[in-house]
Amino acid sequence: DTAVSQTPKYLVTQMGNDKSIKCEQNLGHDTMYWYKQDSKKFLKIMFSYNNKELIINETVPNRFSPKSPDKAHLNLHINSLELGDSAVYFCASSRTDYGYTFGSGTRLTVV
Amino acid sequence: QKEVEQDPGPLSVPEGAIVSLNCTYSNSAFQYFMWYRQYSRKGPELLMYTYSSGNKEDGRFTAQVDKSSKYISLFIRDSQPSDSATYLCAMKPSGNTPLVFGKGTRLSVIA
Numbered sequence: 429d430t431a432v433s434q435t436p437k438y439l440v441t442q443m444g445n446d447k448s449i450k451c452e453q454n455l456g457h458d459t460m461y462w463y464k465q466d467s468k469k470f471l472k473i474m475f476s477y478n479n480k481e482l483i484i485n486e487t488v489p490n491r492f493s494p495k496s497p498d499k500a501h502l503n504l505h506i507n508s509l510e511l512g513d514s515a516v517y518f519c520a521s522s523r524t525d526y527g528y529t530f531g532s533g534t535r536l537t538v539v
Numbered sequence: 540q541k542e543v544e545q546d547p548g549p550l551s552v553p554e555g556a557i558v559s560l561n562c563t564y565s566n567s568a569f570q571y572f573m574w575y576r577q578y579s580r581k582g583p584e585l586l587m588y589t590y591s592s593g594n595k596e597d598g599r600f601t602a603q604v605d606k607s608s609k610y611i612s613l614f615i616r617d618s619q620p621s622d623s624a625t626y627l628c629a630m631k632p633s634g635n636t637p638l639v640f641g642k643g644t645r646l647s648v649i650a
Contacts, residue, residue, distance in 0.1 A: 459635065469577070473637040527633070530583045
């Protein structure tokens with residue numbers, strides 16, 4: 429039973445394309461997140477969703493748009509991909525003030 | 540000054556050594572302190588969770604929080620080659636504010 433699952437695991441695409449990453453959690457958590465991890469392993473928050481409402485939107489380009497159809501799913505859609513978007517994207521979920529459970533990551537390579 | 544500072548290492552120790560990993564922070568509102576372990580090409584997994592100041596022990600791992608000094612530590616006793624990973628400190632205020640991560644320390648335990 430995978431607690432937080434992301435698909436796809438790997439994504440290689442050309443500049444200018446639009447792509448989506450899907451995330452699902454079966455833990456009953458009320459908050460989900462998207463983090464970006466750069467080549468130096470630094471994890472930076474992108475978005476946070478609490479009960480389907482966006483509560484944090486850090487300084488992320490508006491080419492990135494999170495979509496949450498229900499509290500168990502948080503997808504990430506990226507328009508007009510750029511070389512600098514290459515990174516590992518992690519989905520996570522939590523209950524308020526508890527530790528996060530992370531997915532296994534989506535390694536995005538833009539060529 | 541970055542919100543969370545962590546020495547990136549890398550840190551290399553012989554099997555059986557005691558390992559000390561540290562983070563400092565600047566935001567006095569942080570109340571929840573965590574350590575995550577991340578193996579290569581995997582998602583971060585929660586190792587230790589501490590609320591406010593004090594110590595917490597779990598097997599070979601001890602987490603310490605000193606809020607007066609804005610300093611947290613993770614000690615690993617009798618380190619094993621399987622402990623080789625990147626260790627990330629993370630912290631947050633109470634409420635729906637996401638975790639802020641340190642840059643991670645890469646640890647290698649040599650058999």
